[in-house]
Amino acid sequence: MLDRLPLILSVILIILTMIFIVAYMTLDEETETTWAYHESVEEAGWNPEQLIQARNYYESINSTALMVIHEGKVLLSWGDVTTNTNAHSVRKSFLSALYGIEWEKGTFALDDTLADYDIEEEPPLSGLELRAQLQHLLSSTSGVYLPAGEESWNMRQARPARGTRIPGSYYYYNNWDFNVLGSIYNEQTERDLFEDFHERIAVPLGMEDFSLGNTNYKYENRRSLHPSYLFRMSARDFARFGQLYLQNGEWEGEQIVPEEWIELSTQPHAEVASNNIFDYGYLWWSATAGIYEELGMFSAVGRYGQSIEVIPEYDLVFVHRVDSNHHSFSMTRDSVNDLQRLQLLQLILDAKRTE
Template sequence: MFNRLIGVLIIIIISLVGLFMYVYLSREAAEETTWETHTSIEEAGFNPEALEQARTYYDSLNSTAAIVISEGKVLFSWGDVTKNTNAHSIRKSLLSALYGIEMERGSFHLFDSLEDYEIDDQTPLTPIEKQATLSNLMTSSSGVYLPAGEESWGMRLARPNRGSHLPGEFFYYNNWDFNVLGSVYNEQTEADLFEHFKERLADPLGMEDFELADTNYKFEDRRSRHPSYLFRISARDLARFGQLYLQNGSWEGEQLVPKQWVERSTEAQREVPGNTLFDYGYLWWVATEAPYGDLKMYSAVGRYGQSIDVIPELDLVFVHRVDSNRLSFQFARSSVNDLQRLQLLQLIIDAKRREE
């Protein structure tokens, strides 16, 4: 009996040591970064007390990570900014960058149609639906109202009746358009969008956590032949992507994404019914009303509280994450809604000292 207790105690001690080493190494990984960090909150132009209020609010939410890049340096990072978690619909803005690169090379044109690319689905498209263009798909206004992979219940409930709108006529946020963009990209480039992302963006940007093993295609053949292209990616790596766009697609002297595409894709292209703050660009949400419209903010937004918010007028990038991969999330669905996320962002913005 005594020997068994000793054995159990040894196992517990080994487990605790292992846990300590995991936490220690995780912290070491977070500290070992090529991101430059501001040495002082005040010297960076922010009020420390006001930022502490923002941190208190952050702690009251179900957020798991947040990072702010101000003037190209880390202002703060909260939570685990190194963990690769499901980016959800942020994936669409990542794909937008790849399309911009290929368009400059002449591989695609905004007004190429589904018919040009011989796109169809389990339920055959009508001749009218086949006239939807890449521009329509990127602005979520194809007029194709078919089931798609990774659809939320909200998307399904809001889906218009088939044939109720012509291509380009009506904005309906849906994954059919976005997933088809992934299929078109791969088929026409005869490549893999994840590999292109790594070669053309992740590696040149110096992303520290991104791995191809954290990407995958999700096939839901009973809904559609076009898979969802899913990314798991860390907050600090998404911050690099946001900073790239803040710098008009340029990174360390190299133009990774064409400047013209950065500007065009982050301009409002389609009015979003019922949304009083944002319209839609080419796979980006674009703020058009105060206070964020005045700051020329545009955002990549994903389900449950994911975001990259780029604010040119403040030279600032804000990334917010909710780890939907964690076990507790599967039971509680403890997300952060858009109002909460924007309230947190507003507290951070309010902490910035304005020049007199």
């Protein structure tokens, strides 16, 4: 018996190590949730040793939360997934969903123009600018090059000169387009986009942390008459929105967002010359190159490292967050860039076992 003791201890050590790996990889802290969890990453078809590499990389960058939903259950949950933080430009994909609901009802047509909506701005829009259509705003190709709220320095520097492009002819990531879409939605529906998101999406999906108190309009009247519509949301509620799109807009037997709109809005509609992975859909990013195109991936992406990646081929939703609301946050020191985020995603995908 004593001769076998080293072997027995080795086996026990291996078992304890595997238990630790599974626990470490799956959940950082116990939180009450209605999300279902996989029994283990290994039983779900993922290599726990390889996921350790992904976890180490996650901790080496400035990520503050990550979730991976596979086959409708939580595979990975790292960091603080319950705190509502600034969604940044992921907000635009939320609005896309609302437009899809109203588009199916006939409230909006993609060829409606800014003139049809009597859009005002200071300075006033030109005749050429008023020809921009709803589909151009959704694909960020309006050709309206005016200051807008929530613009980054890079967006201001890249803005073309006014009147230099015909609507629909040129992609420029344009907060003027995105913010005006919020104004159009509210004016044409005679409702409030935040209230509609709460009632039509957040409540049916059972979002656990989101409330109307996590939304606000930001007015910057010296730049534009049209406010930014800002959301704060948790990682696990991001994941629900991504899962909704993975399920083609259906949730527990109810069609929340029209399936036709999801297919249309996540397809590329504008070529993004500066991006070798994504082109732009209707307020979504669509992968058009390499392995991500093969996987059918589309993404909602925001500043500093916010994202929802939907990967139909793997029945998977990947959520990445960086808490930019933290008092010590520095945009230059604490951000996660697109390459880092996609590298983390790739490490996780590489851990998927193939039979």
